[in-house]
Amino acid sequence: MVTENNSNRVGLILSSTNSIRVFLSGASNDPTLSSQLRQTSSELLIQSEIPYEPLRAVWISSDPSTRPELIRLLSGTGFVFSSPKPREKSEELKARLKKLEDLAERKAYKELVKDIAPKEDVQEPFSSYKDQLGFVHCSGQLSWGSAAIDNSDCYFTKGGSYLSQEPDSCREYLVKRFMASSTNNLYLWPYNSGCHWLLLAIDPLKEVVYFLNSIDGEWTNYPDMKQLVDTSIKVFRSQRQARVPRTKSSNITWIKVQCPLQRNGIDCGYFVMRFMREIINMNQIEIPITYFDEYKCAHYTRLQLEQIKEELCQYFIEKRLISI
Helix, strand or coil: CCCCCHHHCCCCEEECCHHHHHHHHHHCCCCCCCHHHHHHHHHHHCCCEEEHHHHHHHHHHCCCCCCCCHHHHHCCCCECCCCCCCCCCCHHHHHHHHHHHHHHHHHHHHHHCCCCCCCCCCCCCCCCCCCCCCHHHHHHCCCCHHHHHHCCCEEECCCHHHCCCCHHHHHHHHHHHHHCCCCCCEEEEEEECCCCEEEEEEECCCCEEEEECCCCCCHHHCHHHHHHHHHHHHHHHHHCCCCCCHHHCCCCEEEECCCCCCCCCCCHHHHHHHHHHHHHHHCCCCCCCCCCHHHCCCCCCHHHHHHHHHHHHHHHHHCCCCCC
């Protein structure tokens, strides 16, 4: 049998011509040829593209007195070049191509619906470089000044946004700050989860943590943060050799404060700064669960947030962190 898939054929392939078909027609009925060659001739006769090797085998075995000269037989024919079998793609390449295809589809879809789709939230101002500017330090010393902080029972800790990268350093820093004071203090710790700012107010002696979140989330949504704070308080407890009732030895009190809530996804940093401002102004160790009566509200007004922004900018200008 000479019928083969084009992609599997090897050797020289010729296009069939009238002279070739006439020769093969005669060869298929030539009694001097073997039955196998006659069968081969019949199969080649119906093909438009003919392998040269079986055609030549039939021609050589044919009677030289009746067969055409090879040059005349092949006159007018042409070479047929078959495409090589495609190379199999590796699983890794298939996965990469699929990923690129998905990205292209998403990009095309976003372009298609850009005029009717809701606008995406703008990235929070300063979110990419708050740490470099000393965000925590700056926000604690805005218009209320360092004197107000020094005269209050509130202290600032830093490093919340580095928790996922350096948890051990954060824990050591907290314990060091707790051990630095012998009086009952409230430590304010702005924490960044990666895309959101919230505030912890920590009373390490009473082992109480006040949780202020402007999007009304629970502290259970931030397990790494909670574990680090709890561990820091327990280490502080151990280092000061405090005796704690067995029922409380493994429990740190966490209190969710009903603080004002934001209406968008970009003002969390300003809310944290406002919380710190109000806690310092009240100068109290304890924060009511329903928040301070003097500042209690469902949401901060735009004017209240603008005040924080103006104080922040004024501080940057005064300290020459930015120029105008």
